[in-house]
């Protein structure tokens with residue numbers, strides 16, 4: 001059985017290894033010229049929000065030095081990649097008053113800037129939001145600045161055009177749905193660049209999947225899940241819906257980039273309002289979504305009824321126990337607003353190492369982009385679930401439990417089998433409940449499970 005969210009596979013192990021290599025090879029204290037031509041760093045900067053804290057701090061310092069340094073060809077590549085990185089992490093890094101002052105001067109004279117100055121500005125502010133930014137495209141600039149203009153203006157304009165033209169399947173009238181939509185319109189999630197699909201999945205824990213299944217994704221976010229499902233299940237067609245047009249627009253752009261637009265249809269819809277006669281589908285997935293609804297059980301009913309009799313359902317839900325360690329960070333998050341995410345992150349980074357807000361937050365990859373940080377610690381709406389909730393969801397929707405994705409991970413499977421040799425398939429929820437009580441971090445990546453609807 002394989003995963004239905006790429007949290008584990010894909011490019012993540014590569015990024016972790018790249019950070020380890022950088023940490024082992026870089027001199028301290030770090031000087032910009034030591035890293036200006038580091039190809040691994042250049043690649044990492046445009047691949048995913050940078051982590052962990054030591055690397056973010058080093059690069060925040062490098063960005064500052066580059067802002068105040070005289071223009072130099074030598075640093076152009078690094079500057080362009082930092083500009084791309086900061087766009088990717090939604091300007092989550094700390095900025096001091098002198099930086100702000102200079103950045104504001106640059107922003108006020110956009111049309112007169114050199115390519116180097118434009119890159120400096122793009123390291124601190126999203127170009128597409130600045131008046132007159134599109135005129136930069138007419139200057140015929142090539143080289144590193146061009147990749148910044150592509151990322152920060154051309155791609156953004158393409159997404160805006162896509163968002164305006166997206167089909168609307170249902171209205172969004174529920175109050176909670178509207179609040180959730182507004183969070184993800186401002187900060188589409190997750191921030192990803194490369195999907196890195198795994199091998200073809202033909203079975204779910206011994207149950208053969210239909211060939212070329214029809215797939216429905218409820219709450220597809222920025223599209224990675226829909227793309228992975230389409231490729232890994234070899235779907236005949238995938239319909240993916242979400243509340244957020246900005247998230248869907250990113251999904252459409254990435255799907256086009258991968259050349260599989262004919263296999264996925266994206267549309268705006270509120271799960272609460274999905275028509276009962278949609279589908280039915282061979283496979284229905286909803287990961288990290290239902291717990292953001294007013295009533296996750298009602299949401300599950302709306303989603304599960306779209307699966308065919310005998311169809312497969314994959315669900316991901318927050319575990320209350322696994323998220324218990326985030327409580328202090330979430331309490332602190334309530335003192336901040338979407339406009340002060342940067343200050344919130346700095347408060348956490350600057351807190352004492354034994355402060356309970358710090359370790360759980362900085363250990364999460366989500367912490368390193370504004371959208372992820374909001375998703376992790378400042379969500380407008382979330383429920384946390386337990387095993388009674390899982391049993392209820394399965395029962396109410398006539399679902400047979402087919403296993404947790406986590407059971408495919410050796411470091412979870414081995415201790416589980418040692419503790420419960422009587423359940424070699426990992427299908428007994430009572431055993432899993434006891435296992436989670438003994439190992440509360442088991443479902444840090446949510447309860448992610450497959451189930452099958454009664455035939």
Ligand SMILES: C[S@@+](CC[C@H](N)C(=O)[O-])C[C@H]1O[C@@H](n2cnc3c(N)ncnc32)[C@H](O)[C@@H]1O
Pocket residue numbers: 005177180181184189190218219220221222223224225241242243244247269270271272286287288289292293375
């Ligand atoms: C944490 S993201 C997960 C995205 C994606 N499933 C993934 O795993 O990458 C949650 C997504 O659920 C969507 N969502 C939440 N409530 C929804 C609803 N009522 N109807 C449709 N989408 C919803 C949000 O807009 C957001 O994009």
